Amino acid sequence: MPATASGNSLRERGVRITRQRQILLELIDGSGKHLDAEELYRLAKEKDPKLNRVTVYRTLKMLKKGGLVDELDLMHYGGDQHYYETRLKQEHAHIICLRCGKVEEFFGDPLQKLRRQVEEHFGFHILLTRTEIGGYCSHCQALRERELEQAVEQDAPAERPRKRG
Amino acid sequence: MPATASGNSLRERGVRITRQRQILLELIDGSGKHLDAEELYRLAKEKDPKLNRVTVYRTLKMLKKGGLVDELDLMHYGGDQHYYETRLKQEHAHIICLRCGKVEEFFGDPLQKLRRQVEEHFGFHILLTRTEIGGYCSHCQALRERELEQAVEQDAPAERPRKRG
């Protein structure tokens, strides 16, 4: 169970495993999606209504610092918040459809090659990497074209969804 | 000059070239660095003290939308603000030293290969990409080690009371 693994690894560093942290770790590990702080908070409150938003932020910060989770921006698709995922062994890129918001993950040798080349070329010691690719998924490409045609007809440009506003 | 090129390209889209926009375009194009909104605002005010911060944000948004500038996060090195650069013909990664903040740019075939593979593999239509790599530059690696050693020494002068003394 990944949550337990993280728990152990944290415990060894002298970090206390509180009820709140267990809940949050399980959610980050268990949910198949990339959660942002607010969504994580919402889910966590279902398990413990007293759990505070601040605790979510503090826990995320700690996990980030400890290298247990990675922080993503997902091309700011949904706004300026950050998304989180448990750190995998293998590097991968995130591919975000700017129309439907679907996120794909790409594991491939260009990423490892990039890493190696950067280390060699600059003598750089890499700690974290983030590769994000935005555009339209195969499904949305046709739909997008139709949208644009309609937009021209109606002179009403379609904006992508935002949380604010 | 790039500012003029951008200006023309904008004009063709029916965007008005105001004094404020000229100033901002020149700054983004001319400065060798990656500026964030606040720094851009500061520099712009030197040329026109009446220019408003909001205009900076609105102009950046427009340029982003128009594909004339790219938005970077630089691994949130300096906080949660965004940085901007004029869009180059060639894709490149940003390599950020998390100690000194120095930013290197890497142009290399892994990036083109990544792009091609993602397009082929997912049938994805790529609009923008962002690759950021954080770590320690060659210069800072040694300094970082020394910092850590000193931190340990100052933490535990004679003994090393891990849990209690």
Add this chain to the structure above:
DNA sequence: GTTAGTGCAAACCTTTTGCAGCTCT
């Protein structure tokens, strides 16, 4: 003259901080 763009103030969203009290070890 139109219409897009600006400045100003105020709102907004996300994240952080200070502090008193609670809890894990």
Add this chain to the structure above:
DNA sequence: AGAGCTGCAAAAGGTTTGCACTAAC
């Protein structure tokens, strides 16, 4: 017992919006 963690309130940082006025075309 005591450092570490939590909750609450409040603030901070970065960005956006509403509206009346101004300026580019």
